[in-house]
Amino acid sequence: xxxxxxxxxxLVQAGGSLRLSCAASGRSFTSYSMAWFRQAPGKEREFVAAxxxxxxxxxxxxSMKGRFVISRDxxxxxxxxxxxxxxxxxxxxxxxxxxxxxxxxxxKYPTNYPYWGQxxxxxxxx
Numbered sequence: 717x718x719x720x721x722x723x724x725x726x727l728v729q730a731g732g733s734l735r736l737s738c739a740a741s742g743r744s745f746t747s748y749s750m751a752w753f754r755q756a757p758g759k760e761r762e763f764v765a766a767x768x769x770x771x772x773x774x775x776x777x778x779s780m781k782g783r784f785v786i787s788r789d790x791x792x793x794x795x796x797x798x799x800x801x802x803x804x805x806x807x808x809x810x811x812x813x814x815x816x817x818x819x820x821x822x823x824k825y826p827t828n829y830p831y832w833g834q835x836x837x838x839x840x841x842x
Contacts, residue, residue, distance in 0.1 A: 718742040718814050718831050725810060725836030728802055732840075736797040738812030738833055745793040746770070748831075749815045751823055752786060752797045754808035754838075764810070766823035767795065775820045802840045809835040 724736040736752070751766035765776035765786035774786055783802075788795040795812055813829035822828055 718745070718748060720812050720814060720831060720833035722810065722812050722833040722836040725838045727839045727841065730803055730840055730842050732802050733798070733800045734802065734838060736799070736810055736812075736836060736838070738795045738797075740793045740795070740814065746790050747816065749817055749820075749823055750786075750788055750795040751813050751815065751829065752784075752795075752810060753813060753826055754806075754810045755835075756808040759808075761811070761826050762808075763824040763826070765797065766820065768820060769818065773820050775823055777824075799838070802838075804840045804842045807838060807840050809837050811835045 719741045720738055722738045746769050752764040753761050754764055755761040767774050767786045767788055771788045783800050785798040812833045814831040815829045817828045
């Protein structure tokens with residue numbers, strides 16, 4: 717098993733930036749592909765970005781490419797989400813998740829993730 721704890725959320729003005737962190741503990745961090753999802757009030761959980769176990773391959777939605785960048789530091793057992801040019805529509809609770817799935821195109825499905833953090837709130841004001 718792996719335990720995940722997110723941090724770095726907060727209130728930011730539109731156009732600003734935030735970097736979220738997700739610290740992992742437990743079983744070997746490099747055994748897992750990692751991802752970020754988000755959920756806004758009244759909406760379903762939405763895929764943001766995913767990263768392979770080595771960090772060499774990333775996958776994100778078209779709407780977030782160029783604004784959101786996922787990365788990981790395997791020496792620190794941490795995955796990051798750098799969010800730039802934030803918009804009010806990005807307001808949500810952001811979750812990190814871990815999966816044993818290695819096929820990158822399957823990593824956008826939340827059902828492939830058995831391990832989740834508790835989430836961190838990101839609020840973007842207009």
